[in-house]
Amino acid sequence: MKEIFRKLIPAGSLLLLLAGCRTPHANRPLQIPQLDAGIGAPVEPELLAPGIISTGNGERDAAFTPDHSEFYYTLWTGAFGVILQIQQIEGGWSEPETAPFSGRFSDLEPFVTHDGNRLFFASNRPVDEGGDVKDYDIWFVERQGRSWGHPIPLGAGVNTPANEFYPSLDREGNLYFTAAYEHSFGGEDIWMSRPEEGGFGASENVGPGVNTEKDEFNSAISPDGSFLVFSSFGREDGLGGGDLYISFRDETGALGTALNAGADINSASLDFSPALTPDGRTFIFSSRRTTITAPRAEPWTYEDLIGGLNAPENGDLDIYRVDAAFIERLSQAIE
Numbered sequence: 001m002k003e004i005f006r007k008l009i010p011a012g013s014l015l016l017l018l019a020g021c022r023t024p025h026a027n028r029p030l031q032i033p034q035l036d037a038g039i040g041a042p043v044e045p046e047l048l049a050p051g052i053i054s055t056g057n058g059e060r061d062a063a064f065t066p067d068h069s070e071f072y073y074t075l076w077t078g079a080f081g082v083i084l085q086i087q088q089i090e091g092g093w094s095e096p097e098t099a100p101f102s103g104r105f106s107d108l109e110p111f112v113t114h115d116g117n118r119l120f121f122a123s124n125r126p127v128d129e130g131g132d133v134k135d136y137d138i139w140f141v142e143r144q145g146r147s148w149g150h151p152i153p154l155g156a157g158v159n160t161p162a163n164e165f166y167p168s169l170d171r172e173g174n175l176y177f178t179a180a181y182e183h184s185f186g187g188e189d190i191w192m193s194r195p196e197e198g199g200f201g202a203s204e205n206v207g208p209g210v211n212t213e214k215d216e217f218n219s220a221i222s223p224d225g226s227f228l229v230f231s232s233f234g235r236e237d238g239l240g241g242g243d244l245y246i247s248f249r250d251e252t253g254a255l256g257t258a259l260n261a262g263a264d265i266n267s268a269s270l271d272f273s274p275a276l277t278p279d280g281r282t283f284i285f286s287s288r289r290t291t292i293t294a295p296r297a298e299p300w301t302y303e304d305l306i307g308g309l310n311a312p313e314n315g316d317l318d319i320y321r322v323d324a325a326f327i328e329r330l331s332q333a334i335e
Contacts, residue, residue, distance in 0.1 A: 029091035034321065037068040041282040045265065045320040047312050050283065053086070053096070054318040056311050060286035061318055062275040063110040063119070072099060072110040072119065076317060081108030087146070101141050101151050104256060105133060109166045109273070113173075114223055120167035120175075127153055136163040138177060155199040166218040166273070170225040175200055178217040186213030190230055209255040210247045211255045220274040227327065228255055229283075231272035235260075242269035244285060248331055259330055265322065269315070275326060283324040290315035 032049050033039050047054045048062070058076040065071075069088040074081045087094045101107075105125035112119050120140045124133050137159040141148035153159055158175065165178040173195035180188040189211040193200040208273040210216055210228060212235070219230035226249050233242040243266040245258040260266065265285075273286035291313045292305070312318045 013083075018137050025192075028095055029089055030086075030093045032086070032093045035068075035071055035086065035093055037279070039231060041321050041323045043264075043323050043325075045285075045287075045322040047143045048319040048321045050312045050318075054312045054320075056309075056316050056318060057316040058316045059315045061109050061273050062284040062286075063112045064278050065112050066114060066116045066278045070112075072112065073319060074108040074110070078107060080106035080124075083107045083110050095120075100147050101149075109218075111167050111169065111275075113169055114171050114278075119143075119148060120169065122165045123151065125151065135161060136165055138164045138167045138175075140167075155261060157196075157200045157202050158193050168220045170221045170226065171223045174221070174225065176206070176219050176221045176228065178219065179203070185211040187215040188217045190216050190228070206255055209250075209257050210245075217245065218272045218274065220276060222276065223280065225249070227331070229261075229274040229327075231257070231274070232258075233270075239263060239266045240270075240287065242270040242272055244271050244274055246327060246330055247333065256334070259334065261326065261330070265326060273307050281324055283327065284319060284321050286317055286319055288314060288315055288317060 024225060030052060032052060034333065035051050053059055053073060058078065059072040059073055060076050063072040071086045073084055075084055083099040084096045085099045086096055105119055105123055105132070107123045107125070109122045110119055111121070118140045120138060122136050123139050124136050125139070126132055126134060138154045139151045140154070141151050158177065162179055162181055168176045175193045175195070177191055178188050179191055185205070185208065190206045191203040192206050193203045204230070205211060210230060212232070214232055214234040216230055216232045219228050221228050228247045230243055230245055230247070231242055236242070237260050239260070244261040246261055247255040247258040250256040265288040267287060269288040269290065271285060271287045271289070275284045276282070277284065292308045292315060308314055
């Protein structure tokens with residue numbers, strides 16, 4: 001997660017946003033077909049729940065529970081993040097509200113494990129209660145009924161004095177994450193840590209098929225570990241402000257040379273924070289793409305411009321979904 005991708009919003013707007021997220025969800029069930037299991041995703045990216053989840057106020061990241069009854073994402077203010085949740089309730093879905101473990105420190109990038117028993121995320125919270133805010137580390141909470149327990153930091157095999165971001169796990173429990181270490185290929189790289197008794201082992205660079213002298217960040221590993229989707233900025237085949245790439249495992253088991261996901265997925269703006277729905281059929285990602293552009297045939301009126309700036313696709317962060325079939329097509333193209 002790069003500093004150049006952060007954008008401040010007025011403090012007053014932030015207060016209104018957070019106040020709205022605390023609305024009691026039991027009183028206002030929402031109809032959100034895009035969150036219902038079995039609803040097909042489009043072949044071209046579309047906003048995820050515009051006006052509810054994607055509002056143009058800095059929404060990013062995405063994680064479903066395996067039974068598809070809970071959805072988690074991040075509201076990024078430009079200075080810090082809050083993890084929000086939406087849950088299935090009688091009559092539909094709840095309104096967005098702050099997740100029970102979030103809201104005090106900067107939290108972002110939720111990932112729910114394939115058994116639904118843990119939720120991993122990045123946070124700058126102090127390791128010891130009452131301590132100082134520190135760099136970003138990877139934390140997790142364990143399932144307690146319909147809620148979550150107290151946040152627990154990962155051990156020294158993963159967390160270091162540097163920042164660690166964007167956790168993603170395959171079914172075997174291998175953890176993939178973003179970090180900019182001194183021994184990186186260059187800038188931020190994607191790293192992997194294998195589970196071991198009591199935690200995770202030492203981190204390993206996933207290799208030159210993914211990592212380059214440019215920045216690679218925010219990766220999602222497929223459940224079976226056969227491919228990795230990630231973002232990169234500044235590559236020669238890039239389409240704009242940062243693109244999504246896919247690396248498939250080769251016959252040796254290594255992650256092969258990454259392919260740009262293509263112009264049907266990527267835009268001229270930043271596209272990042274990939275995720276898959278539990279059934280693997282829908283691909284979700286975050287983007288700064290915008291409909292507020294110039295030149296245009298007719299001049300912007302003040303009313304239209306203000307309306308656009310206070311709506312999704314205003315150049316701040318929004319969440320999108322698209323049919324995941326494009327991943328299989330890319331895989332077949334390299335065979």
